[in-house]
Amino acid sequence: MNNAEHLAELLESLKKTTGIISTLAEKGGIDSAVVYFTVDKNLNLYFFTRANSAKSKNIMQNSLISFVTYSEELMQTFQLRGDASAIEDPSEQAVAFEALLKIANKQSNGNPPIAQMMQSEITVFKVIPLWARFSNFGVSNDSNKIEELKVAEFLGEQL
Numbered sequence: 001m002n003n004a005e006h007l008a009e010l011l012e013s014l015k016k017t018t019g020i021i022s023t024l025a026e027k028g029g030i031d032s033a034v035v036y037f038t039v040d041k042n043l044n045l046y047f048f049t050r051a052n053s054a055k056s057k058n059i060m061q062n063s064l065i066s067f068v069t070y071s072e073e074l075m076q077t078f079q080l081r082g083d084a085s086a087i088e089d090p091s092e093q094a095v096a097f098e099a100l101l102k103i104a105n106k107q108s109n110g111n112p113p114i115a116q117m118m119q120s121e122i123t124v125f126k127v128i129p130l131w132a133r134f135s136n137f138g139v140s141n142d143s144n145k146i147e148e149l150k151v152a153e154f155l156g157e158q159l
Contacts, residue, residue, distance in 0.1 A: 004043040007147060010134040011039055011069075011078045017103040019069030019078075021047060023058035031058055036104045037067070038096070045080060045127040046087075046096040056123050059084045065127055075138035082127040096124045 022032040031054045035047040045067060049055045059065065065084045070077040087093040134147045 004129070004132075005041050007078075007132055007134055008039050008041055008043045010147065011043075014069065014071045014074065014076055014078060016069045016071060016078075017106075019067050021055060022066040023055055023084075024062045024064065025054070025058055026061055031055065036100050037069070038099050038103060043080075043129045043132060045082065045129070046100060046124065047127075048097060048100050048122050048124045051121055051123045056086075056125075059086075059125065064130075067127065075136070077135045077137075078132070079135075080127070080129050080132040082129045082131075084125045084127045087124045087126050092126075093124045096126070097122070100124070 017036055017038070018034055019037050020032050021035050022030055025031045033049075033053075033055055035049065035055075037045055037047045039045050063083050063085060065082055067080040067082070068077060087096060136145055136147075139145060
């Protein structure tokens with residue numbers, strides 16, 4: 001198992017399906033919003049939003065994003081910085097959209113805002129990680145508190 005797969009498993013152990021995406025706004029600010037998300041075994045993060053949302057517009061101008069989710073009960077956090085892009089491949093988009101819609105339906109008792117929109121109004125994004133950190137402050141052993149991956153590890157390079 002590589003480090004990205006290990007971090008993906010740690011993220012899955014949080015059992016969280018929502019997180020906060022932060023994007024750089026056009027005029028120099030930072031916009032943040034809660035999104036439903038899923039990750040694959042390579043730690044690629046997927047989320048969807050309205051095609052005309054601030055998130056979507058910001059990503060089209062600057063693809064770098066920041067993401068965080070946490071478990072207050074477990075005292076664990078997951079942070080990621082990455083490069084986001086709209087998924088253009090219809091089959092990849094459909095797979096990601098269905099997984100995200102299932103999460104959204106489960107979390108919102110079957111009527112999430114995204115289900116009230118036409119699919120043509122929705123953009124599904126894939127975020128390729130450049131850096132990620134899983135922090136576990138619920139353990140007493142300092143050596144197990146933080147696990148971090150850097151861009152070189154994602155690209156398969158030696159650090």
